[in-house]
Amino acid sequence: MDKNLAKRKITEKIIFNLLGLLMLSSIAILALIIFFIFKRGIGVISPGFLLEMPKNGMTEGGILPAILGSFYLVTGSIIVATPLGVFAAIYMTEYAKKGKLIRIIRIGVNNLAGVPSVVFGLFGLSIFVKYLNFGVSILSGSLTLAIVILPTIIRASEEALMSVPDDYRSSSLALGATKWQTIKNVVLPAALPGILTGCILGVGRVAGETAPIIFTAATFFSMRLPDSIFSEVMTLPYNIYALVATGTFPQKQVPIAYGTAVVLLVLVLLINLIAIFMRIRYSKKNHK
Structure with missing residues (x-):
């Protein structure tokens, strides 16, 4: 018996160390990628690079239109996808009868996330x-990106709503609240941290998407800022792709591409930090 116990402890220690090694390897790979990007791109970062218009066929100047374009697309997609995703999750979790139809819808949502x-x-x-x-x-571009992140927001919101204890709902209904009042005033506030997580994942994805916006929103070079929702825009990810893949002056444009990549990484990191801060803040409020 003691031998079996000792053997299990050794096996557990080996697995634990192996998992720790894999985690450290993942962190090291991520750190190496970030270090490589920053090393190649940090030298071109300056106030002018962030605030000026591009010049001479994207061989000089800044990336202000690309920064604003990415901001507009991310903001538009979140504005469209968040209410649709949250209300869809509310319907599937709180109103729809459990059965084959809901299972089919969930399978469809999961498959849509993998397209x-x-x-x-x-x-x-x-x-x-x-x-x-x-x-x-x-x-x-915003509507297309909204569809891209919609499955992520639906699944995250649904999981967050399902994690709210049924006692919360029962207590609210027992006090005379209607079902919608219970959802709005009790369930949604408790599920808000998880819903924010879905939005975080969505923002992180759409900020770096290139393929959907090539066909729907992006242009390689523009001498003016967008003036309406019907204007085409420069974006950070497409700008990186275009400079590296199709640039005619690589000795000048490749450093700009790395600088753009640094800006994109920093912006995504800041967005995620803000969203994480909001999630922690709401979590603390819900536990008071």
Whole structure:
């Protein structure tokens, strides 16, 4: 018996150390990638690089239009996808009867999350750009990106709502609240940290998407800032791709691409830190 116990402890220690090694390896790979990007791109970062317009065919100047374009697309997609995703999750969790239909819907949502983003781009090109005649624009790109992140927000919101104890609902209903009042005043506040997590994942994904916006929103070079939701825009991820893959002056444009990558990494990190701070803050409020 003692031998078996000792053997299990040794096995457990080996597995624990192996998992720790894998975790450290993942962190080291991530740190190496970030270090490589920052080493190659930090030298071009300056106030002018962030605040100026591009010049001479993207061989000089700054990336202000790309920063604003990415901000507009991310903001538009979150504004569209968040209410749709949250209300869909509320319906599936709180109102819909448990059965085959809901299982099919969940399978469809999970499969939609695995669809390659270029397919969403072709869908956006066919529906928003061509059929609805929105053209290559912020609106078309935002709607396409909203569809890309919708499954993520639905699943995260559904899991957050399901994690709220049923006692919360029962107590609210027993006090005379309606079902909607219970959801709005009790369930949603308790599930808000998990819903914010879904939005965090969505922001992180759409900020770096290239394939969907190539067909629906992005342009390589623009001498003016967008003035409406029907304007095409420069974006950070497409700017990086275009400078590296199709740039005609690589000795000048590749450093700009690395600098753009640094800006994109920093912006995504800041967005995630803000969202994480909000999640922690709401979690503390819910536990008071």
